[in-house]
Amino acid sequence: MENQRSFIFFFLLFSFxxxxxxxxxxxxxxxxxxxxxxxxxxxxSYADTGNRNKADSSSWMxxxxxxxxxxxxxxxxxxxxxxxxxxxxxxxxxxxxxxxxKYATKSQLGYGMNFAYGGSxxxxxxxxxxxxxxQINFFQKLLExxxxxxxxxxxxxxxVSLAGNDYTTFLAQNGGKxxxxxxxxxxxxxxxxxxxxxxxxxxxxxxxxxxxEPLGCLPTSAALSSYKSxxxxxxxxxxxHNKLLRKSVHKLNQKSRGFEFGIxxxxxxxxxxxxxxxxxxxxxxCCVGVTxxxxxxxxxxxxxxxxxxxxxxxxxxxxxxVHPSQNGWHSIYLSLRSELRRLRL
Numbered sequence: 295m296e297n298q299r300s301f302i303f304f305f306l307l308f309s310f311x312x313x314x315x316x317x318x319x320x321x322x323x324x325x326x327x328x329x330x331x332x333x334x335x336x337x338x339s340y341a342d343t344g345n346r347n348k349a350d351s352s353s354w355m356x357x358x359x360x361x362x363x364x365x366x367x368x369x370x371x372x373x374x375x376x377x378x379x380x381x382x383x384x385x386x387x388x389x390x391x392x393x394x395x396k397y398a399t400k401s402q403l404g405y406g407m408n409f410a411y412g413g414s415x416x417x418x419x420x421x422x423x424x425x426x427x428x429q430i431n432f433f434q435k436l437l438e439x440x441x442x443x444x445x446x447x448x449x450x451x452x453x454v455s456l457a458g459n460d461y462t463t464f465l466a467q468n469g470g471k472x473x474x475x476x477x478x479x480x481x482x483x484x485x486x487x488x489x490x491x492x493x494x495x496x497x498x499x500x501x502x503x504x505x506x507e508p509l510g511c512l513p514t515s516a517a518l519s520s521y522k523s524x525x526x527x528x529x530x531x532x533x534x535h536n537k538l539l540r541k542s543v544h545k546l547n548q549k550s551r552g553f554e555f556g557i558x559x560x561x562x563x564x565x566x567x568x569x570x571x572x573x574x575x576x577x578x579x580c581c582v583g584v585t586x587x588x589x590x591x592x593x594x595x596x597x598x599x600x601x602x603x604x605x606x607x608x609x610x611x612x613x614x615x616v617h618p619s620q621n622g623w624h625s626i627y628l629s630l631r632s633e634l635r636r637l638r639l
Contacts, residue, residue, distance in 0.1 A: 448497065483539055494553045
């Protein structure tokens with residue numbers, strides 16, 4: 295029983311897949327568009343804006359999307375996610391999901407493309423969605439179709455988001471045991487660096503990759519303290535990941551010959567967002583299942599809702615057990631602007 299409980303805890307802990315008003319999210323962002331910039335996005339649910347299949351993803355279920363655009367639209371939040379804020383900072387609209395590329399207008403394709411799938415990782419994960427390498431292959435095929443020119447890529451930016459699905463899979467396949475965790479982290483970072491290099495080899499000159507967020511502050515972990523504090527052990531694991539990432543990206547930049555790789559420090563940004571909000575219970579998710587067997591968006595066989603939504607999602611930091619709300623992402627974005635400015639073309 296104890297081993298089973300340990301597995302459930304770690305499985306939930308690493309399982310991953312805006313502000314005061316729905317309108318101010320975009321108005322407050324960077325207003326000077328970058329010259330001919332396009333945004334190409336790779337990664338997971340923190341960046342996915344609609345690539346997951348409707349049949350197997352909560353992102354297409356109510357109440358996801360209730361703040362923006364007012365209905366489920368494939369985002370793992372009540373509204374906007376990281377991609378939307380980065381795009382707006384660059385002065386463009388959020389690029390269309392890869393799944394909808396055939397239906398995108400020429401104008402929409404001009405914003406770039408989003409290849410991110412909720413549940414994805416550097417390696418294959420338990421969620422059975424395209425990993426980062428496969429997403430990059432999708433991108434390469436578009437280039438072979440001459441959808442984007444060399445000039446387009448020279449003035450464009452890539453965003454790579456990784457929030458922890460590789461760790462979910464590692465723990466699931468090892469019965470919740472953490473033995474070999476550091477070695478796995480090293481192999482994961484090594485593969486990630488190869489992915490970043492592959493993106494740059496295709497012609498993108500500015501590439502941003504996210505540091506992993508404070509895992510111990512996610513509601514799945516904070517629940518163990520009744521949402522009063524973050525779990526220090528889990529946060530230590532995140533810090534180890536980020537330490538290796540910083541060292542590896544630094545080495546990559548030393549060899550890049552004009553290409554620039556930057557880190558968006560989600561760990562620091564999450565912590566800043568949490569500290570700025572002085573509300574009690576800020577680590578609580580806004581949307582939860584009515585019991586432990588249900589989650590946000592769950593319905594029973596009769597279609598009856600089995601979730602509860604907080605009275606004001608626009609004041610929350612976390613939407614569900616692992617994903618920020620639109621308000622949370624906006625607050626996180628405020629701490630990322632200085633890092634985004636460093637990648638200005």
